Amino acid sequence: MIPIRLDRVSKTYAASPEAEPAISADLTIRAGEFFTLLGPSGCGKSTLLRMVAGFVAPTSGSIWFGDRDVTGLAPHKRGVGMVFQNYALFPHMSVAENVAYGLKIRRTARDSRDERVAAALSMVGLTGLGDRSIDQLSGGQQQRVALARAVVIQPDLLLLDEPLSNLDAKLREETRTQIREVQENSGTTAVYVTHDQAEAMAISDRIAVLADGRAHQVDEPRRIYRQPATSFVARFIGRSNVLPVSIVSVSGETAEVTLAGGGPAITVPRSPSMHVSIGAQAELSVRPQAVRLVAESEAHLQGVVTRVEYLGATLTATVEVGDTTVVVSVPDRQIVPERGQRVGLAIDEGSTWLIPE
Ligand code: ADP
Numbered sequence: 378m379i380p381i382r383l384d385r386v387s388k389t390y391a392a393s394p395e396a397e398p399a400i401s402a403d404l405t406i407r408a409g410e411f412f413t414l415l416g417p418s419g420c421g422k423s424t425l426l427r428m429v430a431g432f433v434a435p436t437s438g439s440i441w442f443g444d445r446d447v448t449g450l451a452p453h454k455r456g457v458g459m460v461f462q463n464y465a466l467f468p469h470m471s472v473a474e475n476v477a478y479g480l481k482i483r484r485t486a487r488d489s490r491d492e493r494v495a496a497a498l499s500m501v502g503l504t505g506l507g508d509r510s511i512d513q514l515s516g517g518q519q520q521r522v523a524l525a526r527a528v529v530i531q532p533d534l535l536l537l538d539e540p541l542s543n544l545d546a547k548l549r550e551e552t553r554t555q556i557r558e559v560q561e562n563s564g565t566t567a568v569y570v571t572h573d574q575a576e577a578m579a580i581s582d583r584i585a586v587l588a589d590g591r592a593h594q595v596d597e598p599r600r601i602y603r604q605p606a607t608s609f610v611a612r613f614i615g616r617s618n619v620l621p622v623s624i625v626s627v628s629g630e631t632a633e634v635t636l637a638g639g640g641p642a643i644t645v646p647r648s649p650s651m652h653v654s655i656g657a658q659a660e661l662s663v664r665p666q667a668v669r670l671v672a673e674s675e676a677h678l679q680g681v682v683t684r685v686e687y688l689g690a691t692l693t694a695t696v697e698v699g700d701t702t703v704v705v706s707v708p709d710r711q712i713v714p715e716r717g718q719r720v721g722l723a724i725d726e727g728s729t730w731l732i733p734e
Pocket of ligand 1: 421
């Protein structure tokens, strides 16, 4: 188990000096951690992963595996196991031959090789399928072969680039749980790339949320959900209302704010390290679960219901409050609001989070 350090790493593709870097990052991945790079298409996730793997050279900065500076080291000398979206298996080899490949080129002795291949196949739940040819396997099984092939070499680091993208929804959930179990059992540090926030939240120890070529937040899933550092993070993770507010007063871990739609001031949690000035504009992240439909007399805000979506255990109501749209999660057992209805909204102040402007 080793930590990975990306020391002020950046990559600029274009040759012109004014070109913006595709990605800049300064972060440490802890030993044994399952760390996810999450962000929309084009945010630089793959570029960052390829720099860690050694396929792309950083324009500046250095990359460390433990106390080893690997910045200039060729990919095959880094001790990295990789799993890709398209499996990248050898179609003319059997399952066992595919898994054994990395051991063969490392000249591992035959006996030990067979033992390790059997152990890796068992780890991914494919015991007994070693003699099958690759085209006799389902997509999910093929991805498990790819995982076995990556972990059999006992890498210092496991890199996974959107490994579930080609699988259907149910198989994606099963396979992601299995990936996490294999990583935990092997104790290998893992870096996982995905654009799917639910997937990232489900399996990661920590997540770096990337957008516009930089990390907006590096944190545990729960903190990313509850305490988003930027409005991008609030909107990208789960569904959130990001409401404009004015700061009335600040004290320690809370601030008093007024909502743009009117109503009395409310007291909301904030990070004590965040700088805010009295009278300044800011944004408040309010999850749909933190808003209740109430009588207009008890309301922080009032608006008109423009849409109702039924989701099963809950439904969501979209409410227009002046220029702002507020999405409210309503338990199914409550009275269902109707389109066009005027409603009052009460915000559960403790479940919100203040975002600096
Ligand atoms: P992601 O994996 O998040 O979709 P990428 O790392 O693939 O993002 O790309 C980040 C940015 O760098 C994008 O704007 C992309 O067009 C650009 N880019 C990626 N690879 C290359 C390349 N080989 N040459 C030039 N630009 C590239």
